[in-house]
């Protein structure tokens with residue numbers, strides 16, 4: 039009798055199958071060979087029949103994806119969800135990224151054939167959206183924007199900042215450490231809950247590199263508090279540059295988010311430089327945005343560190359499209375109408391069961407803490423949460439108060455049916 043293992047198809051025979059050739063073009067040969075080896079090994083161990091190897095390989099390749107990142111439907115009601123990659127991009131931003139994915143004139147003037155300024159389109163879009171700024175610069179992220187500003191303006195000197203604004207921006211990263219890493223010394227003024235104009239005035243001197251005001255975006259101090267506003271600080275600063283880190287990246291004031299600083303108002307009030315993230319309330323790709331006085335921003339752009347934190351062409355393209363194009367998803371989700379959310383929640387509950395409960399969405403991503411976004415959720419058994427996360431599509435509900443809450447605020451409406459199907463599938467398995 040022949041050894042059944044001799045019936046295991048050979049690698050070159052498997053590689054020549056049309057479906058495998060197609061998968062190889064999509065996924066790369068290394069990945070394809072790994073699946074082939076795994077299926078052959080299983081057959082050699084006797085864990086699978088030799089005649090099933092080809093099918094196993096083809097099925098595995100059909101399901102395989104080029105990235106291990108999995109799309110997730112965000113059913114938490116948290117608009118800027120850091121663990122889900124913050125802002126989802128608009129179709130316009132996606133189109134811009136696709137258009138710029140190959141060779142692209144990011145640093146070339148096609149008319150003269152000479153090198154041009156990098157990211158001119160993103161810069162122009164930002165300046166059009168924020169006319170109070172004389173110049174704009176895009177870097178890798180908000181933290182990089184802050185590091186560049188403090189390094190260029192205050193290395194070897196002092197950054198004057200209120201004790202009430204020394205925040206941790208997430209995952210253990212603290213603003214004071216970030217600034218200290220730039221070679222600037224932190225000069226803390228005031229107390230956690232109150233800082234007065236005289237605290238700043240006492241600290242300002244020949245050793246001051248800049249004054250920094252940070253929007254404590256992810257927490258609120260309530261009660262006996264006071265701070266010094268931008269106009270007042272401007273008057274105190276004299277020639278010393280005033281840098282304001284607004285964090286979330288609102289370019290203009292949004293009535294839905296009172297208390298959330300925006301670049302236009304902050305610059306109008308007298309800031310020299312505003313720093314912000316591109317992927318929070320701005321709704322774009324990961325990026326850091328610096329807006330402000332032309333001479334100051336141009337100086338930052340010439341600093342050697344600017345090269346180490348520069349934005350890539352895809353981010354520049356997506357940012358330009360986000361700023362100049364149609365409203366980003368973040369903006370739409372933030373302003374989602376509570377009545378339409380109710381209608382969608384009712385429709386979902388009618389299909390899958392569960393009760394519709396009032397549920398406040400949140401801005402998230404360290405923005406506007408304490409600002410509720412009134413809406414609705416479908417309340418399901420808590421045990422549904424894990425299978426929903428592990429499903430296809432993956433759905434992240436909110437687990438709270440012994441329940442699995444499905445909030446459709448940040449789910450594209452055309453995916454409501456997918457959410458319903460997924461919940462029904464989970465319900466069928468758990469009954």
Ligand SMILES: *Cc1c(COP(=O)(O)O)cnc(C)c1O
Nearest residue numbers: 179180181207253255285315404
């Ligand atoms: C989010 C945030 C940062 C960091 O920005 P990244 O884009 O995450 O690097 C810095 N400062 C404030 C106030 C923030 O809210």
